[in-house]
Amino acid sequence: MSTDISKVKALTFDVFGTVVDWRSSITQEGTSLGAEKGVEADWTRFADAWRGGYEPAMRRVRTGEHPWTKIDVLHRAILDGLLDEYGLSHLTEDEKDDLNRVWHRLDPWPDAIAGLERMKGGFVIAALSNGNMSMLTNMAKNAGLPWDCILSAELARHYKPDPEVYQTAADLLGLRPDQVMMVAAHGHDLEGARAAGLRTAFVHRPLEFGPDRTIEMPALDTFDLTATDLLDLAAQLGT
């Protein structure tokens, strides 16, 4: 890919999988909760099942089958469908709500904070996630993610990869789309960004879905940049 990236002034980052390791975080909280409540279950499978409900739920919003709904609400509906199977149906409403907010407390990948700090020295760095604003705000506060600002699909009331999300982000940043680079570990997100005129950087997260599922690096000419992690991306961007 030989697109000119010299005009890029802001980097927008996908968050789940790209910046934070949702699978380990959810598994860990499930394990702690199970120990506390005396419930035995496969908490990795629980994490995968919870995350697995997200794409279909979001698709129903994207197609207009459901009206605009925040991820917090989608997550809760998916969780409610899993409680019986994982021995958690006796949780109080407050406990269920707290468990649902595990998505506000996800841990970053080991390279994420250092990589973001470096890129922050040369660019405006912004979250651009399908997660809602409060989720992203709480997560940044909890994990120490050094965003210059937090943007979300919620501000466009459209989910990625709908073009409205990327267009809204560029507009709010006061930039043309070609001055913004989307950074993500998912090709469909970057393809949506590119269709809206943004530059694209792929970050390889081979362990996002665990060691049993292989995630190949895309061919190097698929996106403007291809990086092994956020420190590698920082270096490629000269920061």
Place this chain on the structure above:
Amino acid sequence: MSTDISKVKALTFDVFGTVVDWRSSITQEGTSLGAEKGVEADWTRFADAWRGGYEPAMRRVRTGEHPWTKIDVLHRAILDGLLDEYGLSHLTEDEKDDLNRVWHRLDPWPDAIAGLERMKGGFVIAALSNGNMSMLTNMAKNAGLPWDCILSAELARHYKPDPEVYQTAADLLGLRPDQVMMVAAHGHDLEGARAAGLRTAFVHRPLEFGPDRTIEMPALDTFDLTATDLLDLAAQLGT
């Protein structure tokens, strides 16, 4: 005022005048520009005139006389009306644009960063300004304002004190209005916030409009809290 403030989880801050000292910042940039270009003028009067055009311009948007327009665009229109009088009409388009972006580079009041850091330890702290998102983002990056997230009238496409701005902020923070406290140096902003159900904290900025214009402290029972600066407010909030 004896409203219960124990439920407050997030503080939203007015920015111009409350967190940053626009008057000194604009005067200083005007003085530097004047020296560079060999133009003599009263740059404090220039700052006041530029800021003076803001309320009427915003009012035309609030009343619907003009469609939604970002502050960056309003500021530029006001600036264009002042260039002749202040000997700046020979500036290039790039120089005018750079001067207009002085509002992205305003300096904080001396207590602001330390006060915000303290309050950040106990609350989510968010900008909630009529300034547009890119202005607030650039300003925070330049001045080191430690926002957990940046919110703006731009997200509601309404200007404060319209209720939509405060309601949108609470919604994006995932909170009820009574879990959010608006912090501002301006009574009309706090009255708008209160009408939308938020808690209110007044911060006294006697020098916002310079030493010749007196700004009285409101009676102590006017708002939920009344503080002499952001460190005083941090202390009153137990942070």
